[in-house]
Amino acid sequence: MKVSAIITLKKDVLDPQGKVIHQTLDGMGFKDVNEVRQGKYFEIDVKENDPQKAQKIVEDMCNKLLANLVIENYKIIEIQ
Amino acid sequence: MKSAVITFPGSNCDRDMHVALNKFGFKNKMVWHNDNELPKSDLVVLPGGFSYGDYLRCGSMASKSKIMQSVINFAKSGGLVMGICNGFQILVESGLVPGILLRNKYLEFICKNVFVKIDNKDNPYFKNLDKEVFELHIAHNEGNYFCTNDQLKEIEDNNQVAIYYCNDNGKTEEKFNPNGSLKNIAGIFNKEKNVLGMMPHPERMIDQSLSGEDGSLFFKNLINNIK
Numbered sequence: 001m002k003v004s005a006i007i008t009l010k011k012d013v014l015d016p017q018g019k020v021i022h023q024t025l026d027g028m029g030f031k032d033v034n035e036v037r038q039g040k041y042f043e044i045d046v047k048e049n050d051p052q053k054a055q056k057i058v059e060d061m062c063n064k065l066l067a068n069l070v071i072e073n074y075k076i077i078e079i080q
Numbered sequence: 081m082k083s084a085v086i087t088f089p090g091s092n093c094d095r096d097m098h099v100a101l102n103k104f105g106f107k108n109k110m111v112w113h114n115d116n117e118l119p120k121s122d123l124v125v126l127p128g129g130f131s132y133g134d135y136l137r138c139g140s141m142a143s144k145s146k147i148m149q150s151v152i153n154f155a156k157s158g159g160l161v162m163g164i165c166n167g168f169q170i171l172v173e174s175g176l177v178p179g180i181l182l183r184n185k186y187l188e189f190i191c192k193n194v195f196v197k198i199d200n201k202d203n204p205y206f207k208n209l210d211k212e213v214f215e216l217h218i219a220h221n222e223g224n225y226f227c228t229n230d231q232l233k234e235i236e237d238n239n240q241v242a243i244y245y246c247n248d249n250g251k252t253e254e255k256f257n258p259n260g261s262l263k264n265i266a267g268i269f270n271k272e273k274n275v276l277g278m279m280p281h282p283e284r285m286i287d288q289s290l291s292g293e294d295g296s297l298f299f300k301n302l303i304n305n306i307k
Binding site for chain 2: 013014016017020065066068070071
């Protein structure tokens with residue numbers, strides 16, 4: 001199964017890259033932006049046909065390596 | 081006194097550290113990240129560099145490499161483990177010291193001399209030093225120390241801050257903070273003070289022909305403390 005996960009910075013963690021992207025967008029004329037937060041996206045093809053089990057495996061990966069829970073949250077967004 | 085420097089793929093301060101440790105009396109061994117066992121050591125050093133190309137998060141891959149289980153066991157049994165720069169990032173990712181190192185506040189790679197202040201000498205690294213303010217070199221893109229409020233409280237309650245960024249008089253104000261680190265934190269201990277992670281490079285300040293010799297004071301004192 002292919003499991004997709006996104007990792008985002010927690011709310012109170014400063015995201016300087018997001019800030020610069022916001023400023024650049026503003027300079028380009030995109031004036032309707034409140035905030036930009038940058039994150040990571042993973043697509044992991046696991047050797048598991050049961051969606052629940054596949055999700056568990058990727059959650060385990062997120063907890064142990066893909067995300068650092070001091071500053072980041074993760075979310076499984078798709079399993080197919 | 082025996083020391084070991086771990087080389088990860090992408091480490092680039094490992095040889096400098098090897099030279100520094102030998103210069104001040106350690107018998108240093110270089111250890112490859114894929115080895116299983118540490119040689120018998122009084123001190124283990126995780127050097128600076130760009131292990132695994134800084135992929136995912138700096139230090140995250142290296143923290144899972146084979147040798148790290150031995151390093152973690154060594155640290156848990158009270159052994160001295162020091163991580164410099166990327167080594168500090170590996171220490172936080174392996175959970176040996178609390179917090180994390182984020183991208184520098186102004187998104188710049190910083191390479192310059194800074195002053196740091198030692199706050200607490202009740203540990204094997206700084207005990208007996210007769211100086212509080214040191215000039216050391218930093219060179220990093222991700223040195224912006226961050227931790228949760230709960231972690232910060234615990235760190236401060238246990239006197240775990242090792243060094244703060246400051247000016248030449250030891251003033252630890254925000255304007256002397258090069259990278260946005262929380263509370264000007266440049267280095268931190270674990271609770272037991274046998275594990276030290278710090279961004280500045282003492283191994284780059286061990287010779288008059290380099291940019292200073294404050295690193296020499298640190299290493300001389302360290303080996304005397306271990307003896």
